[in-house]
Amino acid sequence: MYGHAGKILLIDLTIRRCTIIQTSAYEGWVGGHGLGSALFWDLVKDKTIDGFDPTNLITIMTSPLTGTLATGASARVEVQGIGVQSSPIGWFTRSNVGGRFGTMLKYAGWDGVAVIGQADMPIWIDIRNDAVSIRTATHLWGLDTWETQRQIWKEVIGTSVPGDWFDFDSPGIGRRTTQLPAVLTIGPAGENKCRVASLIHDAGNSSGQGGFGAVWGAKNLKAISVIGTGSVTIADPKALMEARLWAKKNYETHLGKLRDIKDPTPIKFHFGFGAQRVPMVMWRRPKEHRPQACTGCHSGCRTRTGTGQGNESSCIDTEFYSHFDLSSNSGPAIKALIKSLENINQKGTAKAVGLVLGRQTDAAYRTADLMQKLGINAGELWYGLPYLRDLYKMGVLGPGKEIECDLPFDEFGQYEFAEKLLHKMAYREGSAAEIADGFYRAARDWGRLEEDLGSGILRFPWWGLPDHYDARAQIEWGYGSIMGDRDINEHDFNMLFWMASPAIWRGRKPLVSAEEVARIYAEKMEPYQNDSLLLDYSTENIYSEHMAKLVAWHRHYTRFWKQSVLFCDIRYADIFNPNRPDHRGMTGEAEPRFFRAVTGRDLSFADGNEIGRRIWNLDNAIWTIQGRHRDMVYFADYIYTQPFAWQFSGSLSMYYLPGRKNGRWKYIPMEGRTLDKVKFDEWKTHFYELEGWSTATGWPMRSTLEQLDMKPVADALEYNGRIGREIA
Amino acid sequence: MGFRLRERTGPTPVTIYSFVEAVGFLYDQHPRIDFAQLASWVNTVMGDAELAQLLHVVAALKASHQRKTERFRELMTERLLQCIEQR
Numbered sequence: 042m043y044g045h046a047g048k049i050l051l052i053d054l055t056i057r058r059c060t061i062i063q064t065s066a067y068e069g070w071v072g073g074h075g076l077g078s079a080l081f082w083d084l085v086k087d088k089t090i091d092g093f094d095p096t097n098l099i100t101i102m103t104s105p106l107t108g109t110l111a112t113g114a115s116a117r118v119e120v121q122g123i124g125v126q127s128s129p130i131g132w133f134t135r136s137n138v139g140g141r142f143g144t145m146l147k148y149a150g151w152d153g154v155a156v157i158g159q160a161d162m163p164i165w166i167d168i169r170n171d172a173v174s175i176r177t178a179t180h181l182w183g184l185d186t187w188e189t190q191r192q193i194w195k196e197v198i199g200t201s202v203p204g205d206w207f208d209f210d211s212p213g214i215g216r217r218t219t220q221l222p223a224v225l226t227i228g229p230a231g232e233n234k235c236r237v238a239s240l241i242h243d244a245g246n247s248s249g250q251g252g253f254g255a256v257w258g259a260k261n262l263k264a265i266s267v268i269g270t271g272s273v274t275i276a277d278p279k280a281l282m283e284a285r286l287w288a289k290k291n292y293e294t295h296l297g298k299l300r301d302i303k304d305p306t307p308i309k310f311h312f313g314f315g316a317q318r319v320p321m322v323m324w325r326r327p328k329e330h331r332p333q334a335c336t337g338c339h340s341g342c343r344t345r346t347g348t349g350q351g352n353e354s355s356c357i358d359t360e361f362y363s364h365f366d367l368s369s370n371s372g373p374a375i376k377a378l379i380k381s382l383e384n385i386n387q388k389g390t391a392k393a394v395g396l397v398l399g400r401q402t403d404a405a406y407r408t409a410d411l412m413q414k415l416g417i418n419a420g421e422l423w424y425g426l427p428y429l430r431d432l433y434k435m436g437v438l439g440p441g442k443e444i445e446c447d448l449p450f451d452e453f454g455q456y457e458f459a460e461k462l463l464h465k466m467a468y469r470e471g472s473a474a475e476i477a478d479g480f481y482r483a484a485r486d487w488g489r490l491e492e493d494l495g496s497g498i499l500r501f502p503w504w505g506l507p508d509h510y511d512a513r514a515q516i517e518w519g520y521g522s523i524m525g526d527r528d529i530n531e532h533d534f535n536m537l538f539w540m541a542s543p544a545i546w547r548g549r550k551p552l553v554s555a556e557e558v559a560r561i562y563a564e565k566m567e568p569y570q571n572d573s574l575l576l577d578y579s580t581e582n583i584y585s586e587h588m589a590k591l592v593a594w595h596r597h598y599t600r601f602w603k604q605s606v607l608f609c610d611i612r613y614a615d616i617f618n619p620n621r622p623d624h625r626g627m628t629g630e631a632e633p634r635f636f637r638a639v640t641g642r643d644l645s646f647a648d649g650n651e652i653g654r655r656i657w658n659l660d661n662a663i664w665t666i667q668g669r670h671r672d673m674v675y676f677a678d679y680i681y682t683q684p685f686a687w688q689f690s691g692s693l694s695m696y697y698l699p700g701r702k703n704g705r706w707k708y709i710p711m712e713g714r715t716l717d718k719v720k721f722d723e724w725k726t727h728f729y730e731l732e733g734w735s736t737a738t739g740w741p742m743r744s745t746l747e748q749l750d751m752k753p754v755a756d757a758l759e760y761n762g763r764i765g766r767e768i769a
Numbered sequence: 770m771g772f773r774l775r776e777r778t779g780p781t782p783v784t785i786y787s788f789v790e791a792v793g794f795l796y797d798q799h800p801r802i803d804f805a806q807l808a809s810w811v812n813t814v815m816g817d818a819e820l821a822q823l824l825h826v827v828a829a830l831k832a833s834h835q836r837k838t839e840r841f842r843e844l845m846t847e848r849l850l851q852c853i854e855q856r
Contacts, residue, residue: 312776323775356777364773364783368793427784434786500782510779532777539776543799548833686772686780693834695772695801696780 042068043276044105044639046152049080050173052166054260055095055158059173064152072104072152074135074604075656077121080155081133082659082754085123088133088666092125092252093234093259095159101146101225101265104607108147108273108337111635112285113314113612115337118143118153119604124251124526125236126418128481128505129673132526133663135604136239136253138225139335140246140353142267143607145223149269160261165193165226168267169209170216178263185414186228186241193266197222209268218270226264227254228416230467234258236478237421237466241413245343245353246335249418250506250527252479276641284634288314289339292627294620312536313615313626320344321355321611324363325401335609342611351406354413361423362459363405369454370402408459415467420528424500424507425480426462431498437489438473444487446473481505497679503528510535512676513685514696514711516583520592523674524728526664531599533614537562537576540617541708542697553624555699556706558617565616565629566594567647579700579709584720589727594650600660601653602632655749661734662741662754665763671725671739676716686712735765742766771802788815792849795842804828804837811845820848 042065049062062080070079077100081088085098099122106114117139124134146154149170156166163178181189194203198221201207208216223242230238231254238254239247257263275281294315320332321342332341333353343353351359412419429446430453432438438446448465452458464470466477475483481501484490493499500508503522509530512519515538521529537558541551553561559576569575574587575594582588602608615626629646636644661669689695694710702709729736733745742765746755758764771794772780780801785791791807794800805828812821827840 321777323778360775360778360781364797368790423778423781427782431784434784515779535776535779546801546834548835689801689803693804693837695774695834 042071042105043274043641044109045072046103046147046150046271046273048151049076049102049153049155050151050168051084051155051157052173052175053158054156054160054164054175054262057160057175059175062155069652070656071601071605071652072107073102073117073119073607074121074600075652076100076102076153076605077119077135078133078656078659078663080153081121082663084155084157088123088663089668090123092123092131092256094123095260096157097123097256098155098157099253099256099260100153100155101142102153103143103147103151104605105640106606106608106635108144109275109639110281110285110337111639112288112337112339114606114608114635116140116143116335117607117609118146119607120240120248120251120253122251122253122256123667124253125234125255126250126252126421126479126506127526130668131252132504132669133660133667134251134526136248136250137604137607138240138242138246138248139609140242141220141223141336142225142242142246144336145220145267145269147269147273148271149267150271151267151269154265156260156262156265159259163261163263165264165266166262167193167197168265168269169197169222170269170271178261181263182232183229186226186416187244187414189226189228189264190224190243193224193226193264194221197266197268216270218268220268222266222268224264224266226416227257227262228414228467230416230477231255231258232263233467233469233477235417235466235469236482237418238416239418241416243353245351245355245358245409245413247358247413247419249420250530252418254416254418273639275639277638280638281635284631284638285339287634288627288631292615292618292620292631293339312532312539313618313628314612314631315615315618315620316340316612322351323356323360324351324366324405327351327406338609338612340612346406348403348406350403351409354406354409357419357423358409358412359405361419361426362408362454363401365426365454366405366408367401367454370404402456404454404456404459407456408463411460411463415463417463417466420507420509421479425476428480428484428493428499429462429476432489444473447471448473479505480507491678494677494679495682497683499677500679502677502680511685512680513714513716514538514578514698516578516588517591517595519676519680519716520588520724520728521595523676524592524725525596526660529595529599531595531603531610533595533599533616534562536617537578537698538696540619541699542695545694545697545708551708552619554706555708557624559699559706561624562616564625565614566591567629567650569594577700578698578711579702580714582700584717584724584727586727586731588724589731592728593654593731596657597650597653599653600656601649605653605656606632606636606649608632655751658732658741658746658749658751659754661732661739662746662751662758665738665740665758665765666761669739671729671737674725674739675718675721680716681718681721682715684713684715689713735767737768738763738765740765771800771807773797774799774801788845788849788852792842792845795838795845800838801834802838804841807841817848820844 051060120136163182165178167174236252239249327346329347334341438444510518544551559573575591614628618626689712696711697708700709743755808824
């Protein structure tokens, strides 16, 4: 298939042997996640192993679109393997990272790298086009992720000046480049096998979920470096450029036209292809900064800053400490200001103080940088840090308390606190070092798990992993996460909330009605298209077959288009697009158009979703062998007992989603809702039936797998005594 | 407790432990909080019955969430300034 480099690199670290796998042998799985799951299935004989077991396979797979100008789909790689972060079982799981690594891999002639085994000493993998070397990394062990990359760059480019042409010894096509190698590496957290350790590339591209940094640490794998001078062969370059220009012209936000958009909501909330809000950082941006994009992307959702602090961090990286930085540095600033504002009227004073209250220091930037350097997952800190602070405020945690902890909480919000916290995690230093393996495990070690999951102060609702969009409101997010292996982190339906709610907060009418937005979404949802009830978030509907279809569609769509073809979550799906007069986004048309131009393969949107279903089934087969059973598929207690945003009950609402009330479509407030445990269990039956999985166990049934051309998978499940069966 | 809202991260709960934190929270980009509960907290925890009474009046107004946030922010900021000046 066009777009593929044609070969996958398999490295066995135990015996230090490199093997080439022809990509064509796995062409039906297309790329990314599909390739990774299929390789894992074939190469890992015992799938019940722990993530730290040497026979665990870690795959890093590109897509046919990687390294091309398919915008928003040119740079991500999918990382998979058995993770060490989730509980009670370390599921076969996934993560994803952007930057330059995937494109460089393709330019070096590889569709992916798969690593198995365990080296007997620290090593790094050096890929220069076709040449692959396993090199000693004893001198790199102990370095942080930035130091490691700098050292590897130095070793690869020799005495050349970065940015100048240099030669490297390779038998491949072309041996000269101006580019630095793309390096994916672990930091001290990974070396110390912290279960929340991530893989880092460049300054702030991170593969966080799953704890793959710790898995690399166990394998003694410090880094993979790749530099390539080839290119990607495209079926129809003209069609690809036309597709890119078509997308940009018709669906992107054009700054000059912003005033024409009669949108009463702040459109910076927009998700999808035309999302205006870049860079995607949530702290106060430094004065001097510019957007920075992954290779080939039209968008720049990261930043490069004048100070060099906070480079490339985005999203949660920029969120988890900036709020505490803001609040902890406000008080002293107010006092200083008061003295100089005596002659200003009250209104002016209030306004000025308001600005000062928002004062942010460089603590947030420096904290994010340190987190990237040590190689720690920001998602874990996002909900773990408030939990730690709550325990301190409750008098449970601290010096001489029930949970001995030497962190300086009087410096909370300052860089000094963050530095000690992150070092405690990465190096397992001092008291309360249990948090190195995540806050869920720490709570268990402290004997607080049941109580804190019950009250909801420990917001880890699924598989021992931190919350994100709340399962009691954003149903497809919660259900998708618990039916899978991790926080899905897929924002395809969040526009339903963001398009309407800000308008309602301001006492205005949303851009389109609840009924219309449901219709727009439903149009795209092949093979369940035009059934608006899939988008009915009312309590009466969330346990229905319609909601099962919504979750199934989402799982299939993302498994293929976003995780295998690797369209980026920042720009896809583009379902509702306020830049368009009809508000219809380009999803459904854009994905197959780009795919066809690159690969030459005429695959429809529905065909892609069906391949996604196949991949999703293979994943469930793996989870089934690992020990998954429907009886263990449930949320943490607080999801069933503590109403969502209960503080808002009986007051103005915060979170609106479309739904029907007395037969009429409305934006319905989600506050006060808990999930009903019994009804959710009944909903699982709808979902299993829809997927062709046993309603008794949740295991795939032979008929389903054979219909998907996966008879060997059915045979393996049968052999393991875990094939799904109909209830007699 | 309030909620900080961001596109990518959704509604993040924020536990508020002091008056300064409460005022600071109201200056967030999208602070969402139950006004009646906040007014009651000012009364019972902060012991400021006068301010709480005013806040309850605002909480009961027929106004948008945004407008109420702005009014709460103004009143609580003013009180914070008075507190600091009194020291």
